[in-house]
Amino acid sequence: MCGIFGFISNIDNKISKHHLDIATKELFLRGPDNFGFFEENINENYIYFGHQRLSVIDLKSNSNQPMFSNDKRYVIIFNGEIYNHIELREHLKKNYNVYFKTSSDTETLLILLLNEGIENALKKIDGMFAFSFLDRKTNKIYLCRDRIGEKPLYIHFNKNYFTFSSDIKSFKNLPKYNREINNEAIQNFFYLNYIPCPYSIYKSTFKLPQGSYLSIDLNNFEYFEYKNFNEISSKNLKISSYWTINNNKFYDKPGNISAKVESLLIKSVEQKLISDVPICSFLSGGTDSSLIAAILSKITKKIDTFTVSYDDHEYDESIYAKEISNILGLKNHKINISKNEIINTIPMLTEIYSEPFSDSSQIPTFLICKKIKEHATVAIGGDGGDELFGGYNRYLYYNRYKNYINFTPNSLKRLFIKMCNSQKMKYLINPLLNLLINEETLNKDQRNYKIIQKLKQLSDNKSFYESMINQNLPYNFFHSNINNLEKSNIMIDFDDYNNNFEQQMMNNDLKYYLPDDILCKVDRASMHSSLEVRSPFLSRDLIEYSQKIPINLKINNGISKYLIKQILEKYLPKNLIYRPKHGFAVPIKKMIKNELKDWTSDLLSKKIIEKFDILNYSVVKKIFEDHTDNKNNNEHILWSIIQLNQWLLNESK
Numbered sequence: 001m002c003g004i005f006g007f008i009s010n011i012d013n014k015i016s017k018h019h020l021d022i023a024t025k026e027l028f029l030r031g032p033d034n035f036g037f038f039e040e041n042i043n044e045n046y047i048y049f050g051h052q053r054l055s056v057i058d059l060k061s062n063s064n065q066p067m068f069s070n071d072k073r074y075v076i077i078f079n080g081e082i083y084n085h086i087e088l089r090e091h092l093k094k095n096y097n098v099y100f101k102t103s104s105d106t107e108t109l110l111i112l113l114l115n116e117g118i119e120n121a122l123k124k125i126d127g128m129f130a131f132s133f134l135d136r137k138t139n140k141i142y143l144c145r146d147r148i149g150e151k152p153l154y155i156h157f158n159k160n161y162f163t164f165s166s167d168i169k170s171f172k173n174l175p176k177y178n179r180e181i182n183n184e185a186i187q188n189f190f191y192l193n194y195i196p197c198p199y200s201i202y203k204s205t206f207k208l209p210q211g212s213y214l215s216i217d218l219n220n221f222e223y224f225e226y227k228n229f230n231e232i233s234s235k236n237l238k239i240s241s242y243w244t245i246n247n248n249k250f251y252d253k254p255g256n257i258s259a260k261v262e263s264l265l266i267k268s269v270e271q272k273l274i275s276d277v278p279i280c281s282f283l284s285g286g287t288d289s290s291l292i293a294a295i296l297s298k299i300t301k302k303i304d305t306f307t308v309s310y311d312d313h314e315y316d317e318s319i320y321a322k323e324i325s326n327i328l329g330l331k332n333h334k335i336n337i338s339k340n341e342i343i344n345t346i347p348m349l350t351e352i353y354s355e356p357f358s359d360s361s362q363i364p365t366f367l368i369c370k371k372i373k374e375h376a377t378v379a380i381g382g383d384g385g386d387e388l389f390g391g392y393n394r395y396l397y398y399n400r401y402k403n404y405i406n407f408t409p410n411s412l413k414r415l416f417i418k419m420c421n422s423q424k425m426k427y428l429i430n431p432l433l434n435l436l437i438n439e440e441t442l443n444k445d446q447r448n449y450k451i452i453q454k455l456k457q458l459s460d461n462k463s464f465y466e467s468m469i470n471q472n473l474p475y476n477f478f479h480s481n482i483n484n485l486e487k488s489n490i491m492i493d494f495d496d497y498n499n500n501f502e503q504q505m506m507n508n509d510l511k512y513y514l515p516d517d518i519l520c521k522v523d524r525a526s527m528h529s530s531l532e533v534r535s536p537f538l539s540r541d542l543i544e545y546s547q548k549i550p551i552n553l554k555i556n557n558g559i560s561k562y563l564i565k566q567i568l569e570k571y572l573p574k575n576l577i578y579r580p581k582h583g584f585a586v587p588i589k590k591m592i593k594n595e596l597k598d599w600t601s602d603l604l605s606k607k608i609i610e611k612f613d614i615l616n617y618s619v620v621k622k623i624f625e626d627h628t629d630n631k632n633n634n635e636h637i638l639w640s641i642i643q644l645n646q647w648l649l650n651e652s653k
Contacts (some may be wrong), residue, residue: 001532002065002079003027004153005050005170006132008141008216009161010223014046015175023163023170024050030079030166030527033059038066038075043139045218049132051077054530056378059276063104069114073137076110079166080129080151081534083271088112088124118142118213122242126271126540130166130208139218147243148384148538149197149210149515152523156205157232158225162216164208168200169354178204178225179651183482184489186356186614190477190640191470191488193358194517198229201355201647206232210515211243245507247500250548254563257549261542262567268539269295269380273303277377280304282368282533283332285320287391287561287568287577288382292536294571296380297328303380304331306372308364310586311338324576335371337364339595342586346596349643350650352528358640359521360588366525373529383518384537387510388546390554391561394468395502398461399558402501405458417455461501462494465508471637474623476616502551589635593628600624600638603645612648615641 005024009015017039025035031052038049051065066077082088085105092098092108096115100107105127112121113133128150133142143164145153155164160176171177185199197207206229208214215238226232233239252260269292273279281296283289283305296303305325309318318334325332345363352366372379386392404413457467470487478484490512494504519535526533536542549563556562565577592600602608604624609617620641627634 001030001054001056001081001527002077003030003052003166003527004077004079004130004132005163005165006077006141006143007046007048007050007161007163007174008218008221009046011041011044011046013160013223015161017048019174020048020050022173023165024052026170026173027052027166029530030054032530034061034064036064036066038077040136042136043218045221047134047141047218049075049077049134054377054532056081056275056277056532058102058104060102063102063106065106067106067110069110073135074110074114075134075136076106076113076131078106078109078129078131080127080131080146081105081532082109082125082127082129083268083274083534083539084124084126085109086274091124118144118215119242122213128534128538132164141216141218142213143208143216144213145208145210147211147540147543148510148519150519150523150535150538152520153208154200154205155208155214156202157223158204159223161223162221167354168202168205171202171205178202180204183614186644187478187482188488188490189356189358189644190473190637192490192512192517193471193636193640194520195355195357196488196490196512196516203227207516209239209241210511212239212241214239245510245547246544247503247507247547249550251550254553257553258563258567260545261549261563264539264542264545265291265536265567266295266298268536268542270299271539272380272534272536273299275378278375279378279380280306280372280376281330281380282382283307283321283325283330284382285317285324285576286382287564288385288537290324290572290576291385291564291568292380292382293324293330294328294568295536297330297571301329304333304375306333306335306368306375306379308368309334309336311336320576320579324572327572327576333375335368337367337586339587339591341367342591343595347646350647353520353524356640356644356647357520357524358636358643359517360586360635360639362521362525363586365521366528369526369531369533370529373531377530378532378534379526381522381533381535382537383522383533383535384514384543385561385564387506387514388537388543389549389561389564390502390506390551391564392509393560394465395505395555396558396560397468398464398502398505401458401464402461404455405461405464413455413458461504462492465494465505466492468505469513471640473637474619477619479613479616481613500551502555506554507547588639589627589633592635592638593630597628600642603642604638608645608649612645614644614648 007020031054033055034053036051040047049066053064066075068075082105085108088108092111098111129146130151130153131144152166154168156171158178180203182203185195185201189195197209200206204225217236220236281293281303283293293305307318307321322332342363457463466487522533553563568577604620606617609615609620623634623637626632627638
């Protein structure tokens with residue numbers, strides 16, 4: 001795993017190599033084992049490629065980067081892992097009679113690209129990656145990102161230069177870099193708790209979408225500051241997609257499908273074990289990490305598992321993880337996270353995540369990665385199982401709401417909401433509301449209000465999904481200089497003629513929530529400790545096969561991830577499998593009322609809120625007071641405000 005940085009300018013706008021080296025070395029934690037660079041003038045353009053290497057496969061110096069082809073025509077800087085690189089080597093030897101100087105997957109990728117071209121190579125490789133590939137003869141550069149977006153790649157345009165990096169922090173010290181805040185990104189952040197692709201926190205800086213590549217022709221390249229991502233392809237640039245989600249159905253016996261999924265997962269786990277450094281595995285006690293651990297135990301007993309435990313037993317699943325490890329014959333390490341460690345980590349989050357990010361599980365994810373690094377350089381994780389096999393509660397909740405959405409006349413919907421608003425009817429309506437949602441709160445009126453607000457949004461299937469992924473924001477939450485949108489601006493792709501709505505929700509989660517929340521969280525947290533995390537569920541073949549599986553094998557009779565749990569029954573007793581889903585959470589709700597109350601109060605002060613002129617102070621004040629007075633659980637929106645203000649304060653230094 002590594003960090004990559006690149007800079008292209010007209011020779012007249014060339015900046016000092018010292019600045020570019022500093023920008024590359026901002027990625028040091030992503031690759032502390034080696035720093036390398038390449039610079040050249042091509043067709044009146046100056047090019048710089050910088051690389052920070054985390055050595056995992058072939059630790060020798062001749063696998064350092066940038067890496068060149070034998071004739072020096074091609075140059076690559078690469079971040080990630082190509083899991084099928086051994087198979088690709090055999091293919092290349094057989095068809096092109098090539099010779100390899102190293103055993104690294106970087107060389108495999110380079111030789112594949114120069115022999116088969118960008119399109120064919122991207123379709124063949126299975127891995128997580130972001131890389132830049134330069135052809136010095138045709139003067140073309142390709143920037144590429146993996147299918148699901150496990151590895152980040154930021155791009156920035158202005159009138160003086162074009163630059164790209166694994167982390168947005170590389171850009172901050174570059175001359176004439178535009179650090180103007182993107183208000184649209186902030187709006188999306190508050191609705192989603194993350195900034196979705198292709199937005200970034202800054203204008204003119206974007207995330208390259210997953211499953212795509214950017215082509216740059218230096219023969220007629222124009223330097224231009226793009227304020228809108230859709231404008232990029234207008235000036236001798238081209239962003240191409242090489243992979244999309246495809247739900248072509250097929251029919252087979254459930255037993256055959258189960259066997260195929262298991263065999264694909266076994267193959268994927270075996271590929272993830274290719275390494276020249278120590279490997280371990282996460283084990284939360286949940287379905288996905290348990291199945292990964294079970295398969296690992298059949299391959300080798302030498303992989304240790306690591307589990308988070310808390311002083312607060314409400315959030316602690318370590319007892320289940322320990323029992324699972326014992327059954328599987330794997331050594332388990334319990335990593336206790338105290339409230340003091342959580343408190344001490346919070347000020348670091350701005351540095352770890354570079355952009356505002358408010359999934360509070362970012363804290364335990366960082367802490368477990370930090371402690372695992374003392375034992376290993378590679379960790380195996382379970383990310384992707386929920387999106388591929390139906391693990392989120394919203395897929396189950398849809399069955400509660402779908403009859404209301406699709407078969408209740410609008411007149412009855414209006415009548416129901418009117419009844420909910422009636423003081424006389426509210427005690428009669430409570431039992432019915434309990435069937436729809438069980439929101440933990442100390443105030444039933446607040447619970448009912450939330451449900452009514454939810455029902456007001458439900459006009460069709462799409463509106464249901466949007467209500468599930470978008471955080472409800474109070475009226476006038478944003479300051480008057482920012483539009484008060486009703487929902488995030490991410491593109492929701494639904495086919496009204498497709499009856500399989502649960503699968504469509506999974507597709508959208510695979511496209512947005514997985515890369516921009518889950519994988520972003522893991523990548524930033526792990527890379528800050530120079531730890532590589534690999535996800536067997538996200539192998540190319542398993543992703544593509546999962547898209548063909550009938551929905552009743554993913555969600556069945558109120559059981560999420562039905563197929564995965566059926567496979568897991570071969571390895572573990574049912575009482576350890578069929579438990580309520582338990583998020584990877586920390587007690588932020590309680591801590592804001594107690595240990596973090598004074599600090600939160602200072603961070604949400606009128607002085608700070610009005611300094612940045614983004615949020616309405618009176619609304620923020622009420623959100624905080626309602627939470628601390630136990631009138632409502634506002635932990636999620638408060639955490640978003642906290643993370644934004646923390647980031648803005650750091651930005652203004």
